[in-house]
Amino acid sequence: MAASGTFADAGADLELVGLHKRFPGFTAIESLDLTIPAGSFFALLGPSGCGKTTTLRLVAGLEQPTSGRILIGGKDVTDVKPFRRPVNTVFQSYALFPHMTVLENVAFGLKRRRIADPVAKAHEALQLVELDHLALRKPAQLSGGQQQRVALARAIVNRPALLLLDEPLGALDLKLRRQMQLELKTIQGEVGLTFLHVTHDQEEAMTMADTVAVMNKGEIEQMGSPEELYELPRTAFVANFLGQSNLFTGQVVSESGDLIVVDVAGVKVAVPKERAQRHRGAVTIGVRPEKLLLHSTAPVAEAGVNTLGPGRVIDVSFSGVSTQYTVAIPGIGDLVVFAQNMVFGPVVNLGAEVWVSWHAEHGFGLADEVLDAGEKFAADTSTGSIAQRTKEELLEELGEA
Amino acid sequence: MAFAAFGGGAAAATAEPAPLRRGWIAIGLLAPGLAYLLLFFLAPLVSLVVTSLQVAPEGAAKGEYVPGFEWANYANAIASYWPHILRSFGYAITATLFALIIGYPIAYFIGVTARKWPLIQALSLTLVIAPFFISFLLRTLAWKQILGDNSWIAQTLHGLGWLPADQNIVGTPFSVIFGLTYNFIPFMVLPIYASLERLDRRYLEAGSDLYASPATTFWKVTLPLSMPGVVSGTLLTFIPAAGDYINASPIYLGSIQTAMVGNVIDRTFLESQEYPIAAALSVLLMGIILIIVSIYVRRSGTEDLL
Amino acid sequence: MKFSLGKWLLPIYVVIAFIFLITPIAQVIIYSFNDSRRNNSIWGGWTFDKWTGVCDQQGICEAFGTSVLVGIVATIVATVLGTLLAIALGRYRFRGRGTTSLLLFLPMATPEVVLGAGLAAQFLAVSVSKGFWTIVIVHALFCLSFVVVTVKARVASLDPSLEEAGRDLYGSGPAVFFRVTLPLLTPGIVAAALLSFALSFDDFIITKFNAGQVTTFPLWIYTKKSPPAEANVIASAIFILAIVAVILTQVITAARRKRLGMSS
Numbered sequence: 001m002a003a004s005g006t007f008a009d010a011g012a013d014l015e016l017v018g019l020h021k022r023f024p025g026f027t028a029i030e031s032l033d034l035t036i037p038a039g040s041f042f043a044l045l046g047p048s049g050c051g052k053t054t055t056l057r058l059v060a061g062l063e064q065p066t067s068g069r070i071l072i073g074g075k076d077v078t079d080v081k082p083f084r085r086p087v088n089t090v091f092q093s094y095a096l097f098p099h100m101t102v103l104e105n106v107a108f109g110l111k112r113r114r115i116a117d118p119v120a121k122a123h124e125a126l127q128l129v130e131l132d133h134l135a136l137r138k139p140a141q142l143s144g145g146q147q148q149r150v151a152l153a154r155a156i157v158n159r160p161a162l163l164l165l166d167e168p169l170g171a172l173d174l175k176l177r178r179q180m181q182l183e184l185k186t187i188q189g190e191v192g193l194t195f196l197h198v199t200h201d202q203e204e205a206m207t208m209a210d211t212v213a214v215m216n217k218g219e220i221e222q223m224g225s226p227e228e229l230y231e232l233p234r235t236a237f238v239a240n241f242l243g244q245s246n247l248f249t250g251q252v253v254s255e256s257g258d259l260i261v262v263d264v265a266g267v268k269v270a271v272p273k274e275r276a277q278r279h280r281g282a283v284t285i286g287v288r289p290e291k292l293l294l295h296s297t298a299p300v301a302e303a304g305v306n307t308l309g310p311g312r313v314i315d316v317s318f319s320g321v322s323t324q325y326t327v328a329i330p331g332i333g334d335l336v337v338f339a340q341n342m343v344f345g346p347v348v349n350l351g352a353e354v355w356v357s358w359h360a361e362h363g364f365g366l367a368d369e370v371l372d373a374g375e376k377f378a379a380d381t382s383t384g385s386i387a388q389r390t391k392e393e394l395l396e397e398l399g400e401a
Numbered sequence: 402m403a404f405a406a407f408g409g410g411a412a413a414a415t416a417e418p419a420p421l422r423r424g425w426i427a428i429g430l431l432a433p434g435l436a437y438l439l440l441f442f443l444a445p446l447v448s449l450v451v452t453s454l455q456v457a458p459e460g461a462a463k464g465e466y467v468p469g470f471e472w473a474n475y476a477n478a479i480a481s482y483w484p485h486i487l488r489s490f491g492y493a494i495t496a497t498l499f500a501l502i503i504g505y506p507i508a509y510f511i512g513v514t515a516r517k518w519p520l521i522q523a524l525s526l527t528l529v530i531a532p533f534f535i536s537f538l539l540r541t542l543a544w545k546q547i548l549g550d551n552s553w554i555a556q557t558l559h560g561l562g563w564l565p566a567d568q569n570i571v572g573t574p575f576s577v578i579f580g581l582t583y584n585f586i587p588f589m590v591l592p593i594y595a596s597l598e599r600l601d602r603r604y605l606e607a608g609s610d611l612y613a614s615p616a617t618t619f620w621k622v623t624l625p626l627s628m629p630g631v632v633s634g635t636l637l638t639f640i641p642a643a644g645d646y647i648n649a650s651p652i653y654l655g656s657i658q659t660a661m662v663g664n665v666i667d668r669t670f671l672e673s674q675e676y677p678i679a680a681a682l683s684v685l686l687m688g689i690i691l692i693i694v695s696i697y698v699r700r701s702g703t704e705d706l707l
Numbered sequence: 708m709k710f711s712l713g714k715w716l717l718p719i720y721v722v723i724a725f726i727f728l729i730t731p732i733a734q735v736i737i738y739s740f741n742d743s744r745r746n747n748s749i750w751g752g753w754t755f756d757k758w759t760g761v762c763d764q765q766g767i768c769e770a771f772g773t774s775v776l777v778g779i780v781a782t783i784v785a786t787v788l789g790t791l792l793a794i795a796l797g798r799y800r801f802r803g804r805g806t807t808s809l810l811l812f813l814p815m816a817t818p819e820v821v822l823g824a825g826l827a828a829q830f831l832a833v834s835v836s837k838g839f840w841t842i843v844i845v846h847a848l849f850c851l852s853f854v855v856v857t858v859k860a861r862v863a864s865l866d867p868s869l870e871e872a873g874r875d876l877y878g879s880g881p882a883v884f885f886r887v888t889l890p891l892l893t894p895g896i897v898a899a900a901l902l903s904f905a906l907s908f909d910d911f912i913i914t915k916f917n918a919g920q921v922t923t924f925p926l927w928i929y930t931k932k933s934p935p936a937e938a939n940v941i942a943s944a945i946f947i948l949a950i951v952a953v954i955l956t957q958v959i960t961a962a963r964r965k966r967l968g969m970s971s
Binding site: 426427428430431433434435437438441442443444445446448449451452503506507509510514519523525527528529530531532533534535536537538539540541542543544546547549583586636640641643644645646647652662663666667670671676679680683684686687690691694 | 717718720721724725727728729730731732734735748784787788789791792794795798799800801807810811813814817818821822824825826827828829831832844847848851855909911912915916924925928929932934939942943945946949950953954957961
Binding site: 060061062081082083084087088089091093095096097098099108109112113154158 | 601608613614618622625626
């Protein structure tokens, strides 16, 4: 696929078939089936240790799958060595060659493939990341953010059919990060390259990607457009990992028409059937904090609107664009409400008695098993799970090293 | 260990060291050691130079010399012993090259390949330094026995016709270089290992990701990054090898035809008591080594290997 | 998964290289069991006699004792002086720091013949007769540089906050040095001392130039055309001791790491 001497004309699609990766002691990837169409910007999102970096390394060829196949542009590359794959990686650790100048680093891949005019092209790539004036410096003389940009340039300059990015923008400040996000999207769009972006930063994933896949414990929990994932999460993990959610558990008491009604601590809450994964038994339903409305007096009951309350405001947290209110409703727990700061100051004060309502069509129902009563956020703070996570992170790091 | 720190100082501590303090106490700490060095290192070197210029007065007994400025001593030394000088450096360079070729893969194995198995690393390192712990003289003699005229190796080679019937292995330049190489392999392996051990595997991954085959990655990435260790190793090998004379001695692996400068210095100093000649040769040896070393270090230090 | 031959090339080479490295060692050890009379290079059969009666060989045990004694004294001198130098170089700024480093590097860069001849020439010039003490002086000299390099590496890796804590507790000065710095440096000092002893014990060339009538173990071996099996016995014993010590250190360090919960 990698035509030596020329650039790829367009991106290639990536297919992972039944991918399974086992390290001594634990399984990083259970079973992964994924197709990323050519020319798309795809984000693999998940917490540390979920297997996303391992997936990236498998695609790059730096690890071998225990079983399964990897196809790039229709060609099976599972047994192909990394230097023969039409893939380039932007490493999280930058991995810039310390004994070469920035320019030599960027020109490295071009020279290996005997592309014409490598130095000129390297300069172009450096201009793209605004670092051409430092072309003759050594990596050690650059700041972390500058090194990251060089790493980007070094990969992009090769115009690979598939570009892998491992948390590439982490060390950049906000302004530069926005700039690079735009730049990356532009480059990707222009040449139609396929980007696979691995990150734990959900905001970044949602901003840049066409498609996002949320990974957890070696499997993809849900995949789709950012809007789809955010507004219609299917599992508690996705609901909590992408933004925040208010989750309630209860029994389905009736289903009629296109709604199911769930009994939440005595209150009837309606959820559209097409937005609920399960229609009977004990279910967990949820609603996003920004969809909630605060009322200082008991609101009139309306069709299609769910109301909870009264409760007390126990926390008011200002964050510029919006204010976060935490409302404690007896019998149900703490709800989080985001309200855009349309006016100065909070709309309700600490300690005030409030009601919370939302349009039923904004709610969602999860496919998961019922969570523990009172535990809305599956906060995994037990020592055992922290140790497990740390171990997995370490092992993943070792696998990388 | 010691050899890792030997690596030109630049390759030393990776941790952020404490800021250096000024203090009078430094002088107190330095004084004894420095005095010792001055007295027993610098002064002897000066003595050598002085001795090299001495002259034998008329009718002097053996070993009797008076201070002078007999530069002719150097001329005589070179005239009489230039083959030995050339031979010494020839053997030393050859042995260093062989030690590098033989030792680098060993260092690579321990420092890179075996990184996931610390037990194998520890075992390998122990094996590499094992020769240090057995008497240098005895192990050289062991080689003499193994390669000797009656050994199975010699007999096999004679039998196969690869070695003419009247020629031996021992007592030839080959055996001397063989002995030198063997002796200094640990000196070569350890600094290179120290360099390679610190090599971040991710550089190799980046090389592979950027279309470099394993061979190319080695040439363009691994080797340049291990240069500090290679420089240390070659210096630690070449310098002692140039002055060695045990391997070249007829008692061990050499013969009269393989005599090196060290043998001559030994003989002229301790036996024939021709102190000025011995001293002149010593100064010459030291001087040439210093010149070669400074050229070498300067070249590999500043050269950017791409 | 295909079987790739390339992966095995290096390990096979290394195994062969190790066999090559060990061959003469094995030879020396094996021949310490040689039932030989005059010439130890001819195999005469297995025997433990040389091990049990090692001192029967005339002069060998005295030479061994001399070597040990020289080694101990030279090590003490070199270690003390070297540690002080290493602390000075590693901790303090002073004029001529670069020169001092260079000065310490030079003995390591000087061939042994030159060092040996130089010192002998100097002793000659000041009419000092060669003997035990000249050997000690000479050994301490070339061990000095190695001690400094070893301890300096340890000094560089010390955590400065530990000494600052010490200064909090004990105030500046000798108390901090003896109660905090020195104990922390001990592993490095011990390593340097062991290295120094090993270098001194096996030294031949420099010793030959400066020994006078005194015989150290290597010198004793050199005087024999064919060193007897007893020499092999002593050499083998030292070898085994050294290897055991090295292995023990590795095991202790590994065990300590495990206890502290660090992954190796």
